[in-house]
Amino acid sequence: MGFKFTFLCDLLSNLEANRTLKASTGAKNRNPDLRTITNWFNNHEKRIHSKDTDRLALLSCLFPEKRVDRVYWLQDASLARVIGRCLLLGISRREELERWRVSGGGDLGQCVENVMRQAENHIPDGQEVTVEEIDAALDKIAARCRFSGPRVRRKHAAVDVEAALAPLYRRLSSRDAKWLTRMILKSYYPVILPVKFILKNFHFLLPHLLLFQDSFEAALDLLTSTPMSLFPPRPEPGVAKLLGNVALQHLTPRIGIKVGRPEFYKARSIKHCCKMAGRRRMSVERKYDGEYCQVHIDLSKSRDFIQIFSKSGKDSTIDRHGIHKVLKQCLRIGEPDCKFSRRCILEGELLVWSDKNEKILEFHKLRKFISRSGTFIGTQNDSQ
Numbered sequence: 001m002g003f004k005f006t007f008l009c010d011l012l013s014n015l016e017a018n019r020t021l022k023a024s025t026g027a028k029n030r031n032p033d034l035r036t037i038t039n040w041f042n043n044h045e046k047r048i049h050s051k052d053t054d055r056l057a058l059l060s061c062l063f064p065e066k067r068v069d070r071v072y073w074l075q076d077a078s079l080a081r082v083i084g085r086c087l088l089l090g091i092s093r094r095e096e097l098e099r100w101r102v103s104g105g106g107d108l109g110q111c112v113e114n115v116m117r118q119a120e121n122h123i124p125d126g127q128e129v130t131v132e133e134i135d136a137a138l139d140k141i142a143a144r145c146r147f148s149g150p151r152v153r154r155k156h157a158a159v160d161v162e163a164a165l166a167p168l169y170r171r172l173s174s175r176d177a178k179w180l181t182r183m184i185l186k187s188y189y190p191v192i193l194p195v196k197f198i199l200k201n202f203h204f205l206l207p208h209l210l211l212f213q214d215s216f217e218a219a220l221d222l223l224t225s226t227p228m229s230l231f232p233p234r235p236e237p238g239v240a241k242l243l244g245n246v247a248l249q250h251l252t253p254r255i256g257i258k259v260g261r262p263e264f265y266k267a268r269s270i271k272h273c274c275k276m277a278g279r280r281r282m283s284v285e286r287k288y289d290g291e292y293c294q295v296h297i298d299l300s301k302s303r304d305f306i307q308i309f310s311k312s313g314k315d316s317t318i319d320r321h322g323i324h325k326v327l328k329q330c331l332r333i334g335e336p337d338c339k340f341s342r343r344c345i346l347e348g349e350l351l352v353w354s355d356k357n358e359k360i361l362e363f364h365k366l367r368k369f370i371s372r373s374g375t376f377i378g379t380q381n382d383s384q
Contacts, residue, residue: 008179012191204244292350
């Protein structure tokens with residue numbers, strides 16, 4: 001059947017209830033969220049790693065903000081109208097749904113719960129909504145938006161938003177509908193999930209694999225490969241360290257999958273920077289006022305052999321077509337003295353150089369030359 005969405009909502013609701021516990025005097029020296037998450041994974045570990053569960057769908061529902069390739073073009077106002085039509089709400093209940101606009105009225109998710117609680121849906125056994133169904137519906141909704149990633153847009157034909165969401169909302173309890181609403185808006189606030197701790201409980205290697213390849217899909221593919229498919233998801237700390245060293249020998253970067261970026265810490269001064277570094281070995285590079293990019297090149301392809309990722313991990317190859325020619329020239333692609341033979345991955349910053357002033361221009365000048373899914377944002381009032 002898949003993984004029931006209500007199981008995930010149990011975790012989110014318990015974490016939301018912990019906010020009151022953390023505010024009490026007795027919870028000052030411990031974090032109840034960690035115990036809640038550990039118990040939840042203890043109860044559902046077999047279901048999570050069952051063949052019937054789509055683990056990519058589950059992770060996408062746990063961390064909707066991580067799916068930067070999905071853009072739904074739905075904000076609170078537009079989503080509220082869609083939900084009202086999906087639930088066939090009358091005038092009075094629609095007005096109550098709109099209370100999110102009033103200070104102190106709660107967010108849209110809470111308003112959805114309040115409205116649906118007045119007439120709870122009856123959900124027969126076996127008809128519960130699964131994370132797989134939600135993931136498929138959100139994939140189809142994202143396919144209609146040109147700001148979504150190219151793979152998402154190619155995967156499905158555009159669908160009507162109400163047609164995709166109505167079967168879900170009509171089979172959810174009021175509590176679960178609240179969390180679905182927050183998921184679509186890509187924020188579970190006021191609940192803040194401890195990402196690393198959850199990923200570690202999902203599989204002890206997952207946080208490390210995401211630092212290596214910044215993609216849930218790629219990381220899960222690695223977990224199903226040999227020998228990692230033979231590892232237990234949550235071994236003892238000593239065993240986990242040994243298995244991690246074994247896994248390290250089987251990791252190689254893949255062209256087309258963004259390599260994860262290391263964590264960055266902001267120092268207040270040079271003295272503070274040196275203090276944070278301590279006696280560790282460091283590499284130092286000059287920071288320009290530009291936009292991060294990661295370039296993947298695969299010369300085994302006859303065409304479209306350049307792929308460019310933005311800082312968020314979105315495939316921005318088409319938006320950055322203006323630097324393709326420069327990359328070919330600098331790397332001598334197609335020439336006898338080409339800098340590499342088959343494949344390479346580069347990291348750098350996109351900058352605007354002025355021939356007239358012979359210097360690098362300010363960061364905001366980039367928006368004249370780099371579009372966002374084909375749209376130049378904020379350039380109408382710029383000086384030419």
